[in-house]
Amino acid sequence: MSTASSTRLLKLALPLVRTHGFTREALSRSVLALPAGEVHTEPLSDTAVSALFGNGDTARRTLIDAWMKDGLRHMALVPGVERHAQSSISLDSATATAKKASIRDVLRARLEYNEPVLPHLPEAFALLASPRSGIPPLDPTQAIKHTARVADEACYITGDKSLQLDWYTKRISLAAIYAASELHQLTSPHTAYAFLDSLLETSSTLKSTLSEVGLYSDYVFKSWKGIIKSSGILL
Amino acid sequence: MPKCVQTLTTVARTLPSNAYTTLHANKTLAVHSTPQDLTYAQRNMLDSALRVDQAGEIAANYIYKGQLAVLRHDKKVGHLIQEMWDQEKKHLAVMDKLQVQHNVRPTVLSEVAKVAGFSLGAVTAFMGKEAAMACTEAVETVIGEHYDDQMKELDSFQTSHPSVPLLKSVIREFRDDELDHLDIAVVNFSQRAPAHALLSSVVGGGCKVAIELCKRF
Numbered sequence A: 001m002s003t004a005s006s007t008r009l010l011k012l013a014l015p016l017v018r019t020h021g022f023t024r025e026a027l028s029r030s031v032l033a034l035p036a037g038e039v040h041t042e043p044l045s046d047t048a049v050s051a052l053f054g055n056g057d058t059a060r061r062t063l064i065d066a067w068m069k070d071g072l073r074h075m076a077l078v079p080g081v082e083r084h085a086q087s088s089i090s091l092d093s094a095t096a097t098a099k100k101a102s103i104r105d106v107l108r109a110r111l112e113y114n115e116p117v118l119p120h121l122p123e124a125f126a127l128l129a130s131p132r133s134g135i136p137p138l139d140p141t142q143a144i145k146h147t148a149r150v151a152d153e154a155c156y157i158t159g160d161k162s163l164q165l166d167w168y169t170k171r172i173s174l175a176a177i178y179a180a181s182e183l184h185q186l187t188s189p190h191t192a193y194a195f196l197d198s199l200l201e202t203s204s205t206l207k208s209t210l211s212e213v214g215l216y217s218d219y220v221f222k223s224w225k226g227i228i229k230s231s232g233i234l235l
Numbered sequence B: 001m002p003k004c005v006q007t008l009t010t011v012a013r014t015l016p017s018n019a020y021t022t023l024h025a026n027k028t029l030a031v032h033s034t035p036q037d038l039t040y041a042q043r044n045m046l047d048s049a050l051r052v053d054q055a056g057e058i059a060a061n062y063i064y065k066g067q068l069a070v071l072r073h074d075k076k077v078g079h080l081i082q083e084m085w086d087q088e089k090k091h092l093a094v095m096d097k098l099q100v101q102h103n104v105r106p107t108v109l110s111e112v113a114k115v116a117g118f119s120l121g122a123v124t125a126f127m128g129k130e131a132a133m134a135c136t137e138a139v140e141t142v143i144g145e146h147y148d149d150q151m152k153e154l155d156s157f158q159t160s161h162p163s164v165p166l167l168k169s170v171i172r173e174f175r176d177d178e179l180d181h182l183d184i185a186v187v188n189f190s191q192r193a194p195a196h197a198l199l200s201s202v203v204g205g206g207c208k209v210a211i212e213l214c215k216r217f
Helices: A002-020 A024-033 A046-053 A057-075 A091-096 A103-129 A141-157 A164-187 A189-231 B002-011 B040-071 B078-101 B110-126 B129-155 B163-187 B196-216
Strands: none
Touching: A002 A024, A002 A046, A002 A057, A002 A103, A024 A046, A024 A057, A046 A057, A057 A103, A057 A141, A103 A141, A103 A164, A103 A189, A141 A164, A164 A189, A164 B110, B040 B078, B040 B110, B040 B129, B040 B196, B078 B163, B110 B129, B110 B196, B129 B163, B129 B196
């Protein structure tokens, strides 16, 4: 019961982040947005917020986490995505759209999702990077998880078919690109999209260059093999 | 010649894995999406199961590749190994599609699985036809049991998503294929291999360790 109501209130608290930031106040005011009949006249007390979402900064972390999960859902709403990870409706909408959504489209959608709450994001990331216990002084795991989730979601909903080690290289490069673009967005929101495009462009150029180098090395190797064979050194 | 044998053995039945291997069936929910109503534990179970299965199929492919590198010209077992390898290639193609469908992280140990599989296949083939068959027997016994355990675990899933019954029937089909390979190995004198008991327990033990490693990494 408590889990169901906290999930519901978290959903209602998300629009309040724009005005109140990732704060306990946003969580406490979520009850004011409940439908008629259930709506409260007063925000939740601090004790109630702690009981539902955790003590102190834990409640804020819960809110940030819910906001990030909603960001993943937002990516899947881009027209033309191959799969909708968070719902079972997938095929009709995807096949009905003539143009398939690309990685670029869904990452841009994720950056757009940041825009309304941009002033509050540095504080949210700072909170995520501060460890619960105090040691070590900076905890990058949450930031890494966040970008990895975005990269994984982008790959999944656009129908990426990378296998084995390619699966990792694709996601690691996309996570790095997205992390750089998001950091760029914090300081310069308007140029972030062009920055994302240029990074994706560089990454695909690098990939095609590497595959060409691989192909060329393969030819060189095969030529040498043929030369050695025909010279009679081996058999 | 070997291809003719393969055609006879795979096309005669309607197989659950055809949902993944035929072109026309590719756009249904069962082969295109993953269940969203699984619990955290069930999702983890599905992830690790598909990760292990895919890694196992990679290793199996390389075991047969290694065996064939040595026994390619053997008239008696050469075509049998080729036939089993062809089946493993199909298994891997289906597992690759399942990994993408269910958004499962593949194992980081895929390159290790390739090297270990090829070495195991080649070394046992060097020891003789019987040893190669003993290796197949040991590997397929462990894999057959592993698929069997997975089917029991999948039975506990409370979801109406059509991909789960399909996954169960695909695993059942693959288990049967692996047990067919086991029968082929036994019929071809796997138990006459030198130090059969020792070889079986070493290979079987190695497979179990590999399964546990791939579940986690």
